[in-house]
Amino acid sequence: MIMSRLSIECAEDGRDKSFSLDEFSALFNEEPSLQEIKETFDIFDGNKDGFIDANELQTVLCSLGLKEGCELEQCRRMIKAFDENGDGLIDSYEFVKFMETCLC
Ligand SMILES: [Ca+2]
Ligand SMILES: [Ca+2]
Numbered sequence: 001m002i003m004s005r006l007s008i009e010c011a012e013d014g015r016d017k018s019f020s021l022d023e024f025s026a027l028f029n030e031e032p033s034l035q036e037i038k039e040t041f042d043i044f045d046g047n048k049d050g051f052i053d054a055n056e057l058q059t060v061l062c063s064l065g066l067k068e069g070c071e072l073e074q075c076r077r078m079i080k081a082f083d084e085n086g087d088g089l090i091d092s093y094e095f096v097k098f099m100e101t102c103l104c
Helices: 002-014 021-026 034-044 054-063 072-082 092-103
Strands: none
Touching: 034 054, 034 092, 054 072, 072 092
């Protein structure tokens, strides 16, 4: 009993800097507001330069436990699909479309 409690607490500690897929999905149970999209964008944009690159996308999708997101090549492809201006990065405008397509 105590051991299983401990291992649960350890698992939760290890995820302090992450967030769960449930939390992520919960964001989109209702029509996401611009504020929510902005907050989600900030989660993806690890270095806060205003763009999401393939590495950042990979980090977040991996922490969500999405296998396809753990392949850098796959992340590049996802970005390419929404990268309207062809700079290889997702900006906030492109991210809105990304969210609408993937999550709504
Ligand atoms: Ca960035
Ligand atoms: Ca772009």
